[in-house]
């Protein structure tokens with residue numbers, strides 16, 4: 001089976017490929033060009049996510065292609081200990097416990113601990129957009145990628161002044177691990193990743209040296225470890241920060257972009273959200289199912305394992321196609337229809353499942369819900385610009401819009417829905 005995540009139809013309309021794979025009678029496929037086993041059915045993806053002993057995480061954050069020797073020699077110097085998505089048991093049990101204690105991961109804790117941060121940052125960005133009445137704006141850099149990064153910096157206690165380099169390092173990590181860079185680019189990105197790691201180490205070392213941990217995430221993690229490396233070492237605190245800075249912003253940026261795209265592509269959706277803000281939660285949930293920000297994720301088998309009728313050998317890299325699993329007709333009624341409020345939406349696997357379930361799921365939902373709510377209040381006439389060309393960054397895991405052009409319109413939503421037929425590119429029916 002051929003799967004090219006870097007060009008062609010998968011870049012513009014991955015759902016067509018997911019449908020093709022799901023319709024094929026074989027349960028599991030081998031993508032020769034990628035050297036990856038493709039697991040697409042909901043029950044199989046869920047099982048792989050849940051079984052950390054058979055489907056291991058150690059190589060989850062390692063490049064999906066043969067890295068050139070020069071880049072590899074740079075990466076060999078990266079000595080970040082595995083703590084989250086790249087950690088397996090028994091280390092993961094310990095680091096996950098630390099993460100649960102120091103990072104808010106239930107709806108109540110997220111609201112209490114991060115609600116004010118999220119509202120302040122959303123207000124800041126939405127007010128800036130609202131002031132640009134009549135202008136054409138790109139919602140990706142001006143909102144979708146900016147907000148989650150600002151929020152995660154506040155939570156971790158990282159200075160705003162470092163935003164530009166952190167963004168560039170995080171983008172670089174995604175291109176290096178899940179993209180297809182040429183050898184010269186691999187070396188440049190690998191060097192950036194090493195610099196990023198050293199930056200996180202320094203960030204934590206400065207706190208340790210200053211003797212005042214503080215009340216942000218880094219401070220809490222240092223207090224939690226209580227000078228006991230068996231609980232959590234100082235490099236592990238730095239590694240948690242290193243992972244959160246990427247996991248906490250690139251993913252939520254994708255969710256915001258997809259939610260805005262779905263909401264604005266169909267004026268009926270936007271009008272409904274403007275009229276009933278209680279509908280925002282269900283809208284965000286359906287966006288997560290229909291257009292997941294991470295639509296493929298990696299595991300490596302620790303033993304021969306049979307999935308359906310296919311035996312995957314030990315040591316094989318598997319791509320769990322979360323996007324396909326979320327459209328499996330065995331679980332979701334009319335899976336290719338975008339239906340906010342559908343009863344089966346809670347079965348989506350967009351935040352993973354089992355021991356590595358996303359620690360930031362509650363935060364991501366809160367950010368998306370507050371953003372949509374504030375936009376409908378402050379800019380009810382927001383609409384997509386005409387002649388929208390959608391394109392996504394070429395990689396096997398993160399589905400991120402390059403641009404989403406919109407007009408800050410003062411026309412009320414009811415009028416807009418009547419007049420914006422030309423602007424409406426109804427992706428919801430895709």
Ligand code: HEM
Pocket residue numbers: 049057060083084085086096152243244247248249251252255292293294297349350351352353355356357358359360361363364
């Ligand atoms: C829409 C937004 C998000 C999506 C789609 C998403 C997706 C995921 C997925 C699929 C996993 C499972 C990885 C695995 O099984 O190996 C995961 C894990 C993780 N996520 Fe998220 N995530 C999002 C937002 C966030 C945010 C906001 C944070 C933190 C600020 C975060 C931090 C993490 C961490 C640390 C893990 C690893 C947990 C572990 O291995 O125990 N994520 N996420």
